[in-house]
Amino acid sequence: MRKNFWLLMIALLTAIVLAACSGGDDGSGNAEEEDNGDDGSQITAWAWDPNFNIAALNLAKEHYDNENFEMEIIENAQDDIVQRLNTGLSSGTMKGMPNIVLIEDQRAQSFLQSYPDAFYAIGDYFNPEDFADYKLAPTSFDGEQYGLPFDTGVTGFFYRTDYLEEAGYTHDDLVNITWSEYVEIAKDVKEQTGQAMLSLDPNDLGILRVMMQTTGTWYTSEDGTIQLEGNEPLQMALENYKELMENDLVKLSSDWSQYLAAFNSGDVASVPAGNWIGPSVEAEESQAGLWRVAPTPRLDMEGAANASNQGGSSFYVLNIDGKEAAAEFLGETFGSNVEFYQDLVQEVGAIGTFKPASEGDAYQFENEFFNGQQVVYDFSQWMEEIPQVDYGMNTYGIEDILSAEIQQYLDGKSLEDVLSDAQTQAENQFK
Amino acid sequence: MSQANSHYTKQQSTFVQRFKKNYIGWLFIILSVLGIGLFYFYPMVQAFLLSLQSGMGSNLEYVGLDNYIRLFNDPTFITALTNTILYLLIQVPVMIVLALIFSVLLNDPTLKFRGFFRTAIFLPAVTSLVAYAVIFKYLFGSDGLVNEFLLNFNLISEPLNWLTDPFLAKITIIIAITWRWTGYNMIFYLSALQNVDKSMYEAARIDGASPVQQFFFITIPLLKPIILFTSIVSTIGTLQLFDEVMNITSGGPGNATMTISMYIYNLSFEYTPDFGYAATVSYVILILVVILSFIQFKLGGDRE
Numbered sequence: 001m002r003k004n005f006w007l008l009m010i011a012l013l014t015a016i017v018l019a020a021c022s023g024g025d026d027g028s029g030n031a032e033e034e035d036n037g038d039d040g041s042q043i044t045a046w047a048w049d050p051n052f053n054i055a056a057l058n059l060a061k062e063h064y065d066n067e068n069f070e071m072e073i074i075e076n077a078q079d080d081i082v083q084r085l086n087t088g089l090s091s092g093t094m095k096g097m098p099n100i101v102l103i104e105d106q107r108a109q110s111f112l113q114s115y116p117d118a119f120y121a122i123g124d125y126f127n128p129e130d131f132a133d134y135k136l137a138p139t140s141f142d143g144e145q146y147g148l149p150f151d152t153g154v155t156g157f158f159y160r161t162d163y164l165e166e167a168g169y170t171h172d173d174l175v176n177i178t179w180s181e182y183v184e185i186a187k188d189v190k191e192q193t194g195q196a197m198l199s200l201d202p203n204d205l206g207i208l209r210v211m212m213q214t215t216g217t218w219y220t221s222e223d224g225t226i227q228l229e230g231n232e233p234l235q236m237a238l239e240n241y242k243e244l245m246e247n248d249l250v251k252l253s254s255d256w257s258q259y260l261a262a263f264n265s266g267d268v269a270s271v272p273a274g275n276w277i278g279p280s281v282e283a284e285e286s287q288a289g290l291w292r293v294a295p296t297p298r299l300d301m302e303g304a305a306n307a308s309n310q311g312g313s314s315f316y317v318l319n320i321d322g323k324e325a326a327a328e329f330l331g332e333t334f335g336s337n338v339e340f341y342q343d344l345v346q347e348v349g350a351i352g353t354f355k356p357a358s359e360g361d362a363y364q365f366e367n368e369f370f371n372g373q374q375v376v377y378d379f380s381q382w383m384e385e386i387p388q389v390d391y392g393m394n395t396y397g398i399e400d401i402l403s404a405e406i407q408q409y410l411d412g413k414s415l416e417d418v419l420s421d422a423q424t425q426a427e428n429q430f431k
Numbered sequence: 432m433s434q435a436n437s438h439y440t441k442q443q444s445t446f447v448q449r450f451k452k453n454y455i456g457w458l459f460i461i462l463s464v465l466g467i468g469l470f471y472f473y474p475m476v477q478a479f480l481l482s483l484q485s486g487m488g489s490n491l492e493y494v495g496l497d498n499y500i501r502l503f504n505d506p507t508f509i510t511a512l513t514n515t516i517l518y519l520l521i522q523v524p525v526m527i528v529l530a531l532i533f534s535v536l537l538n539d540p541t542l543k544f545r546g547f548f549r550t551a552i553f554l555p556a557v558t559s560l561v562a563y564a565v566i567f568k569y570l571f572g573s574d575g576l577v578n579e580f581l582l583n584f585n586l587i588s589e590p591l592n593w594l595t596d597p598f599l600a601k602i603t604i605i606i607a608i609t610w611r612w613t614g615y616n617m618i619f620y621l622s623a624l625q626n627v628d629k630s631m632y633e634a635a636r637i638d639g640a641s642p643v644q645q646f647f648f649i650t651i652p653l654l655k656p657i658i659l660f661t662s663i664v665s666t667i668g669t670l671q672l673f674d675e676v677m678n679i680t681s682g683g684p685g686n687a688t689m690t691i692s693m694y695i696y697n698l699s700f701e702y703t704p705d706f707g708y709a710a711t712v713s714y715v716i717l718i719l720v721v722i723l724s725f726i727q728f729k730l731g732g733d734r735e
């Protein structure tokens with residue numbers, strides 16, 4: 001009994017000491033961040049992905065010659081950035097907020113409209129017309145340019161040359177096709193090689209957005225009206241989606257690593273996705289020379305382009321001390337420096353949306369992995385054709401409603417009912 | 432005492448007198464009352480006020496009870512609510528029964544390596560929620576260990592989509608939480624069993640009661656208060672279920688595993704933030720906890 005009592009006391013003491021230690025850490029961490037936010041001479045930037053966005057920021061810092069300029073780049077997961085911005089900005093104090101922050105394009109409007117005074121308009125620090133058109137709608141609000149467009153999410157149809165050849169297709173057969181042709185090709189591939197055509201996560205409807213954007217349509221219209229019912233491109237996209245799912249042409253994945261594993265292990269014949277998937281495709285060195293990239297399939301409609309977008313983000317400046325310095329830095333590097341963009345492509349592998357950059361040498365690079373294709377150049381050409389859409393405020397909210405309805409669609413509910421039910425639900429939800 | 436009695440006609444001074452006598456006690460109480468008031472009740476009132484507002488981000492305005500009306504027309508909320516209640520109805524009873532069985536088995540004094548088994552079953556309760564959820568996600572992945580196992584034993588012919596099928600995804604979540612919390616509840620029962628007088632079992636044995644009868648007529652009635660306590664705690668825990676769902680299925684496929692807590696998170700951080708409506712949804716959890724605890728007290732607490 002006595003021994004147990006002492007053991008208990010020791011356990012309690014340890015718990016208290018541990019709790020005190022972790023508490024202390026939190027405290028000092030916060031204090032540090034507050035200093036950064038308050039101090040005008042030093043700029044803080046938040047971004048995610050050390051190999052991509054953070055690397056790009058570091059590179060920009062090297063290209064910026066201003067001795068008085070000091071910038072601390074803090075890496076946070078994207079979800080954390082979204083959370084911290086939301087909690088920080090809604091509390092009304094700008095303490096601890098960064099000067100520069102990276103925000104995904106599809107989320108940008110919800111920030112710009114939710115916190116109208118929190119962001120600083122930076123349209124005067126660069127020429128927005130130098131950037132791909134489709135990037136401007138999501139990054140501006142109320143006639144002012146708030147975001148500096150960064151990477152493009154221009155999509156491509158990455159495919160395995162060996163599987164497609166076995167199924168009887170050459171590169172020319174895959175250029176400028178429609179999604180229904182894609183589905184037919186998928187059936188042939190399945191029949192001839194036994195492989196699935198692509199991998200999809202049923203939680204992520206990104207592929208529908210890619211299909212829809214080839215026609216310049218979205219879940220919402222430009223004035224923000226929800227348009228699910230009677231949205232012809234969305235209907236076509238869903239029909240293709242169901243066709244793919246029902247014919248067992250899809251290898252289902254439940255998270256990102258499974259999605260990557262699907263093509264790295266050679267289980268799927270193609271990856272229709274944003275260009276940023278390129279480095280992950282290349283990561284499997286044993287497949288060098290087996291991949292190529294064709295333009296994104298389009299929906300079978302008048303005016304549809306063989307180009308679309310998935311993801312992509314832009315830099316924003318918060319309306320706090322140091323905003324001018326931060327905006328100047330962005331304007332001088334990401335906003336106008338052609339040479340910087342060449343290094344960005346070569347060293348980081350990031351394709352920007354700055355149009356003058358595509359004439360530089362680095363963009364002509366012939367990528368061995370993709371059979372000597374000038375992949376970067378191709379992407380930058382497709383980028384200029386991406387139909388512009390206004391992502392609006394509620395993309396993710398609507399998508400959650402839609403994804404529940406899609407489950408029922410796959411179970412046999414009619415497409416009209418699915419879309420009209422989703423429409424009613426979304427209208428109730430986002431008045 | 433005698434002093435207090437002589438002044439009992441003047442209530443006011445009695446109070447002052449008592450206060451003077453016990454002021455140190457009051458001091459201690461006031462500290463914690465202030466603390467609880469500041470850190471519990473003040474935020475609760477604020478959250479209630481917030482639940483009467485709506486709008487994007489910081490542009491909130493009072494909308495009266497609109498948010499509460501919106502709840503009834505919100506299919507995602509209704510899905511989240513039904514999912515949560517389903518978890519509750521299936522998972523809590525299964526877990527409580529399992530925990531009871533384990534605790535009685537491990538209370539057997541003739542059992543060898545009792546300490547080892549107790550530790551092994553309790554161990555899941557000390558693992559981090561996120562860590563174990565991620566591991567479950569891999570175990571139940573389409574080419575995960577569980578599928579490999581079932582395939583190799585020829586129990587299934589092709590891999591089951593544990594995480595991407597709406598029904599199986601719910602099962603996966605229930606298996607995960609049961610694994611995580613059974614040991615935790617078992618410890619409560621084990622410690623309660625230590626207080627059960629051994630002579631009762633002895634007497635029962637002499638009267639010819641079988642072990643099963645002993646379990647139902649001695650163990651269960653004596654553990655009743657603890658069973659009540661654990662079922663209330665588990666109910667509250669299940670209503671707040673978040674980590675597992677967030678990490679294993681992130682609410683999918685198509686909201687099939689969405690819980691109320693996860694919906695609150697989505698409303699605040701995933702969609703265009705509407706903190707007012709999110710606060711309304713969180714008040715629903717509060718109301719549910721109050722109602723369910725009340726029912727459980729009524730059903731189980733007849734002795735008090």
